[in-house]
Amino acid sequence: MKIALAQIDQRVGDIAGNVEAMLEWRAKAADAGADLVMFPELQITGYPPEDLVLKPGFVAAAMEASERLADATADDGPAILFGSIHGRAGAAYNTVLLAENGKVLARRFKHELPNYGTFDELRVFRPGPLPEPIEWRGVKLGVPICEDIWLEPVCQYLKAAGAEILLVPNGSPYELNKDEIRQALAMERVTETGLPLAYLNRVGGQDELAFDGSSFVVNRGGKIVVQMREWDEALTITEWAKGDDGWACTTESIEPLDPYPEDVYHAMMVGLGDYVTRNRFPGVIIGLSGGIDSALTAAVAVDALGADKVWCVMMPSDYTSSDSLEDAKACAEMLGVKYDIIPIKPGVEAMHEMLDGVDGLAAENIQSRLRMVTLMALSNEHGHMLVTTGNKSEMSVGYATLYGDMSGGYNPLKDAYKTTVFELSRWRNAKKPRRALGPDGPVMPVRIIEKPPSAELRPDQKDEDSLPPYAKLDRMLEALVEDEVSVGEAARITGVDVETVREIERKLLIAEYKRRQAPPGVKIGRRNFGRDRRYPITNFYRSGS
Numbered sequence: 001m002k003i004a005l006a007q008i009d010q011r012v013g014d015i016a017g018n019v020e021a022m023l024e025w026r027a028k029a030a031d032a033g034a035d036l037v038m039f040p041e042l043q044i045t046g047y048p049p050e051d052l053v054l055k056p057g058f059v060a061a062a063m064e065a066s067e068r069l070a071d072a073t074a075d076d077g078p079a080i081l082f083g084s085i086h087g088r089a090g091a092a093y094n095t096v097l098l099a100e101n102g103k104v105l106a107r108r109f110k111h112e113l114p115n116y117g118t119f120d121e122l123r124v125f126r127p128g129p130l131p132e133p134i135e136w137r138g139v140k141l142g143v144p145i146c147e148d149i150w151l152e153p154v155c156q157y158l159k160a161a162g163a164e165i166l167l168v169p170n171g172s173p174y175e176l177n178k179d180e181i182r183q184a185l186a187m188e189r190v191t192e193t194g195l196p197l198a199y200l201n202r203v204g205g206q207d208e209l210a211f212d213g214s215s216f217v218v219n220r221g222g223k224i225v226v227q228m229r230e231w232d233e234a235l236t237i238t239e240w241a242k243g244d245d246g247w248a249c250t251t252e253s254i255e256p257l258d259p260y261p262e263d264v265y266h267a268m269m270v271g272l273g274d275y276v277t278r279n280r281f282p283g284v285i286i287g288l289s290g291g292i293d294s295a296l297t298a299a300v301a302v303d304a305l306g307a308d309k310v311w312c313v314m315m316p317s318d319y320t321s322s323d324s325l326e327d328a329k330a331c332a333e334m335l336g337v338k339y340d341i342i343p344i345k346p347g348v349e350a351m352h353e354m355l356d357g358v359d360g361l362a363a364e365n366i367q368s369r370l371r372m373v374t375l376m377a378l379s380n381e382h383g384h385m386l387v388t389t390g391n392k393s394e395m396s397v398g399y400a401t402l403y404g405d406m407s408g409g410y411n412p413l414k415d416a417y418k419t420t421v422f423e424l425s426r427w428r429n430a431k432k433p434r435r436a437l438g439p440d441g442p443v444m445p446v447r448i449i450e451k452p453p454s455a456e457l458r459p460d461q462k463d464e465d466s467l468p469p470y471a472k473l474d475r476m477l478e479a480l481v482e483d484e485v486s487v488g489e490a491a492r493i494t495g496v497d498v499e500t501v502r503e504i505e506r507k508l509l510i511a512e513y514k515r516r517q518a519p520p521g522v523k524i525g526r527r528n529f530g531r532d533r534r535y536p537i538t539n540f541y542r543s544g545s
């Protein structure tokens with residue numbers, strides 16, 4: 001028996017396009033002699049469909065497309081196992097269907113609906129009953145859908161009901177160390193049930209989520225025999241044979257997984273790249289300051305989209321150092337992008353005249369806002385989307401200007417702490433990742449990585465005048481944001497004094513209003529701002545020591 005694992009992309013809401021792609025992949029699987037082609041979770045609608053599911057017309061369209069797709073199997077080609085939505089009595093179910101010879105042979109609903117972190121499935125779907133195995137050509141297939149394997153009951157039920165193989169379609173977004181977590185989990189289900197398991201995940205970017213694929217097959221006994229590449233669309237034909245102790249996958253095909261921080265960089269490329277191309281922008285525009293955040297953002301953009309799609313603009317003010325001017329220019333040259341210099345001085349002077357003189361913070365922020373007015377004017381004129389450059393450390397403590405440097409359509413660094421920004425920049429200067437369209441060599445001058453970070457909004461300004469050193473700040477933030485511990489606990493974990501941690505927690509909590517207005521950006525950690533971590537803006541709570 002040959003089962004083709006189609007680790008492919010999806011476009012949320014593009015039912016017709018997804019069906020067309022499925023038929024193309026099925027044809028490839030047919031050429032390779034597959035008996036069954038398996039697709040990821042909700043392949044017809046795209047994952048996650050979010051509130052589209054609340055539209056009866058969307059559910060009806062998904063059901064209609066599923067029937068037509070089943071019709072298309074009325075040839076001698078392989079059966080298909082694919083995800084769609086089923087509507088019944090006013091409820092919608094996250095569904096998997098098996099179709100062959102022009103007919104839908106079976107339909108099963110997802111039982112465990114994830115409703116934490118970035119997931120809101122209980123909001124739109126109703127949980128199905130515990131699923132029975134699907135009998136197909138004399139084999140009992142257990143088909144738990146994604147979250148169904150994160151808990152024990154579904155696989156145990158399937159085993160008790162006679163399932164012989166577990167085929168698991170997934171829509172599992174990338175997160176640091178997620179591949180190891182998934183594999184450990186699959187091993188648990190395999191050990192508990194004594195059944196082999198094929199784990200198939202989608203690839204591609206969808207707003208804040210990047211899907212890495214990383215599909216695999218584990219045999220009874222816990223050996224991973226198939227490991228598919230992260231991020232790439234691919235079709236792997238797996239062969240299965242039945243022995244005295246049941247079915248096993250006899251194919252051995254192991255592709256290496258990306259080590260850290262290459263996985264993070266890939267997530268950024270996929271998140272930004274798919275956002276820009278799917279929303280039909282001709283390219284992107286970036287304010288290139290000679291600092292590390294905009295340099296790394298530009299490198300990710302070039303690697304994801306190609307240098308011809310990236311336009312960098314340096315907008316010096318009176319406080320811009322000659323080093324910054326040199327570094328921005330050198331960075332643009334290394335990346336091979338279109339580069340312009342537009343001084344903001346005339347605009348700053350006009351604002352001061354209009355306002356009859358402003359000082360301090362107001363004057364600082366005018367510079368940041370004028371840069372964004374300039375970039376948005378270029379975006380309106382030429383169609384390029386403005387990319388936002390703020391990292392997670394800055395976004396945590398509100399060290400960014402509302403309607404200033406926070407502006408833009410998408411932020412690839414949004415979930416990366418500044419220490420990760422340093423790591424990624426050093427790493428990218430030494431290595432060009434697979435799939436990258438940018439230069440083979442370094443992407444930014446070393447001085448950009450080594451100089452002290454500065455917003456350059458007043459003379460001799462350094463980030464460390466306002467914030468603790470980033471290595472220390474990030475340790476506190478990881479404790480407060482990723483681990484959700486109290487100020488006292490964070491002080492104990494990090495070794496930083498309680499008063500400093502309390503002040504960082506204060507900054508973190510009061511900056512919620514900025515984050516609520518910030519552009520989306522790709523999730524890479526356990527708790528990204530926006531989807532995972534949802535705090536009240538008007539909030540009187542402070543944690544104890």
Ligand SMILES: Nc1ncnc2c1ncn2[C@@H]1O[C@H](COP(=O)(O)OP(=O)(O)OC[C@H]2O[C@@H]([n+]3cccc(C(=O)O)c3)[C@H](O)[C@@H]2O)[C@@H](O)[C@H]1O
Nearest residue numbers: 361365368369398399400401402403404405455457466513
């Ligand atoms: N709860 C709330 N809900 C809604 N709005 C609220 C609010 N609290 C204040 N506000 C509003 O927000 C304003 C304050 O926010 P904002 O105007 O952003 O100004 P603010 O946060 O005070 O200043 C921006 C900070 O970002 C730093 N920074 C770092 C790096 C780069 C850049 C850059 O721009 O390139 C800037 C800069 O040095 C400064 O410390 C208030 O004037 C008020 O209008």
Ligand SMILES: Nc1ncnc2c1ncn2[C@@H]1O[C@H](COP(=O)(O)OP(=O)(O)OP(=O)(O)O)[C@@H](O)[C@H]1O
Nearest residue numbers: 287288289291292293294314315389405453454455
């Ligand atoms: N002189 C400038 N020219 C063009 N864009 C600028 C300039 N100054 C700031 N910006 C934009 O505003 C963003 C925020 O500035 P900020 O100084 O925080 O970041 P950075 O310069 O990239 O990195 P660093 O935090 O290391 O200084 C920049 O990433 C850049 O997009």
Ligand SMILES: NC(=O)CC[C@H](N)C(=O)O
Nearest residue numbers: 114146147150171172173
């Ligand atoms: N689509 C899902 O059910 C995803 C939930 C699951 N816990 C995951 O991240 O893989």
